[in-house]
Every structure is written in structure tokens, then in C-alpha cells.
Amino acid sequence: MADTSAPRPRINKLVVAYLVVVHALAASAFFLPVPPYALPIALCVYVSIGLGTTVGLHRRICHHAFDCPRWVEYALVTVAMLTGQGSPLLWAATHRIHHAHSDAPGDIHSPQRGFWYAHLGWILDDDSTGAEDWKTWCRDIVEHRYYHWLLRYRLVPQVVTVVVLGFVLGWEALPACFFLPMVSWMHSTYLVNSASHLPRLGGRPNATRDQSTNVWWVSVLALGEGWHNNHHAYPASARHGWTWxxxxxxxxxxxxxxLLGLAWDVRVPTRREGEARGTT
Ligand SMILES: [Zn+2]
Ligand SMILES: [Zn+2]
Incomplete structure (x- = not known):
């Protein structure tokens, strides 16, 4: 049930314009001739942005679920930023506030304010986040100058990629090869905030204080992020899907x-922690 007492969102017209443009470009893929190589490239773009987001932004930066060389972290973050979503400073601040107040007052994107607000509305709402939340919530990554640079030039990774792909593949191929998989990934990750906080859509094997839910089809789309009740039960775990x-x-x-020596100190729930939560 949506919270009708919530304040009216203050819509950011620039964000609306950006989302309208990228959705229109993605939709144009269905009206333009599709080159034969579009499907493998689109899949590659989708999986790359997805892994950059779930592994780099979420599990590495937000939760320190594993350690890795700085260049690996920067590479993952740069690919994640192809959606134009800004700096890890913004992403991590928003996400850490979500964990601190999940489905309670203060949660930035809970379905308590309605499915669509949790899915997309909060991104359009200037009042949902504070531009300087990162100063409070991201002190551990605040020394990374690259992340401050991304804060100022958030669209650079996306614009550079679009220009390079346009010259290499042809401009007509961009909607199918880049914008459609990019927008599809954006909605897959939005579903983690919306669908994976609706208990009627999945299971809650862990008795967390929020409404987080394991939704298998969100995990298929969002590369494992849909085991969201597992994640809220043990946020620091690098592994979200706990069974085979x-x-x-x-x-x-x-x-x-x-295995390649590019990640270490990988954290997973210990058996004792699993038993304490009744999950093993
Ligand atoms: Zn959540
Ligand atoms: Zn998290």
C-alpha cells in the first residue's frame, strides 16, 4: 500500500529529459535495420554494465565484500557508469541510506511510497537524495579523486563509448547495440529496489526487519541481485545466491x-552466521 502522506515529489526536468532521450533511442532499435552482429554486442554491453554495477559498485564499493586492485575497481566502475548515473559517491550514499532505513522512514526508494516511486520515481525526485549525502555516508571512498571527477563529468564515459561505437559499428547500430541493452539494464537494477521489496513476489527465508524478498526472475535479469532478502540478511557477503x-x-x-589473483578477502556468511539466521 502506497504511503499517501508522503510529500509530492519535486521533479527534476533535466533527469526526465535524459531518461526520455535514452528510452526513445532504445525504442528506435525496433524501427531501424538491425545488423547481424547486434545481438552478441548487445548481450556483451548488458552483461558488462551489469557486472560493473553489481560487482563493482554494489558488492565491492558499497559493502567491501571483497578486495581487489584499484585498476580493477576503476574499470568496473567506469563500465557501470556507461548508464550516466553519476559517481560511486552518489550511488554508495543512496544505497547505504537504503540499508540503514530499509522500508522505514528515511528509505530513499521503498515501495512503501508505491511501486513506481521505488522503481523510477525517486530518481526523478530532487528531494529524494541530498547532493552532499556522500560527505556523511562515503568517508571511506572520499579520497578517490577519480570519483570526484565522475561527480563533475558523469556523462563522459557514456559519451566516449557512444562516439567510439558509432564510428566502429555505424550510427544506425547504436540503438540496438548500446541504448537498448543499457536501458534494459537500468530497469533490471531498478527492479531490485521495487520488485525485490515486495514480499508477495518471492520468498523471505531470512527474518530481516525490512520487506526484502528473494525474487528469482529479478536475479536472472539483474545478474544475482534478486536474492535481495539474502543480501539484506548479510549485506557484506560477496555471494547473494546462497545455494547452487x-x-x-x-x-x-x-x-x-x-582465481586470477585479482580478488581477495572475499567475504561470505560463515556457517555459524547462517545458522543464527536459520538459513543453513
Ligand atoms: Zn534493499
Ligand atoms: Zn546492498
Whole structure:
């Protein structure tokens, strides 16, 4: 049930314009000739942005679920930023506030304010976040000059990629090869905030204080992020899918990095912690 006492959102017209443009470009893929190589490239773009987001932004930066060389972290973050969503300073601040106030007053994107507000509305709402929240919530990453640079030039990774792909693949191929997978990923990750906080859509094996839910189809789309009740029960775990059948490509990618010597101190729930939560 949506909270009708919540204040009216203060819509940011620049953000609306950006989202209208990228959605229109994505939709144009269905009206333009699609080159034969579009599908593998689109899949590659989708998975790359997805892993950059779930592994780099979420599990590494927000939760310190593993450690890695700085260049690996920067590479993951740069690919995640192809959606034009800004700096990890903004992303981590928003996400840490969400964990601190999940589905309670103060949560930035809870379905308590309605599904669509949790999915997309909060991004359009200037009052949902503070431009300087990162000063309070991101002291551990505040020394990274690259993240401050991204704060000022948030669209640079996206614009550079679009120009390079345009010259290499042809401008007509951009909607199918870049904008459609990019916008699709954006909605997959938005579903973690909306669908994965609706108990009627999945299971809640862990008795967390919020409404977080394990939704298998969100995990398929969002590369493992849909095991969101597991994540709220143990936010520092690099592994969100805790059993063999819980599809979690983000975890598989971290294991691959570990095998290559590019990730260490990988954190997972201990058996005792699992037993304490009744999950093992
Ligand atoms: Zn959540
Ligand atoms: Zn989290």
C-alpha cells in the first residue's frame, strides 16, 4: 500500500529529459535495420554494465565484500557508469541510506511510497537524495579523486563509448547495440529496489526487519541481485545466491577474479552466521 502522506515529489526536468532521450533511442532499435552482429554486442554491453554495477559498485564499493586492485575497481566502475548515473559517491550514499532505513522512514526508494516511486520515481525526485549525502555516508571512498571527477563529468564515459561505437559499428547500430541493452539494464537494477521489496513476489527465508524478498526472475535479469532478502540478511557477503540453484553471475565473476589473483578477502556468511539466521 502506497504511503499517501508522503510529500509530492519535486521533479527534476533535466533527469526526465535524459531518461526520455535514452528510452526513445532504445525504442528506435525496433524501427531501424538491425545488423547481424547486434545481438552478441548487445548481450556483451548488458552483461558488462551489469557486472560493473553489481560487482563493482554494489558488492565491492558499497559493502567491501571483497578486495581487489584499484585498476580493477576503476574499470568496473567506469563500465557501470556507461548508464550516466553519476559517481560511486552518489550511488554508495543512496544505497547505504537504503540499508540503514530499509522500508522505514528515511528509505530513499521503498515501495512503501508505491511501486513506481521505488522503481523510477525517486530518481526523478530532487528531494529524494541530498547532493552532499556522500560527505556523511562515503568517508571511506572520499579520497578517490577519480570519483570526484565522475561527480563533475558523469556523462563522459557514456559519451566516449557512444562516439567510439558509432564510428566502429555505424550510427544506425547504436540503438540496438548500446541504448537498448543499457536501458534494459537500468530497469533490471531498478527492479531490485521495487520488485525485490515486495514480499508477495518471492520468498523471505531470512527474518530481516525490512520487506526484502528473494525474487528469482529479478536475479536472472539483474545478474544475482534478486536474492535481495539474502543480501539484506548479510549485506557484506560477496555471494547473494546462497545455494547452487540460486543464479548469481555476480558471485561467479568474483570467483573468477579470485582465481586470477585479482580478488581477495572475499567475504561470505560463515556457517555459524547462517545458522543464527536459520538459513543453513
Ligand atoms: Zn534493499
Ligand atoms: Zn546492498
Amino acid at each position: 540453484w540460486q543464479w548469481d553471475p555476480g558471485w561467479l565473476f568474483i570467483r573468477l577474479l579470485e
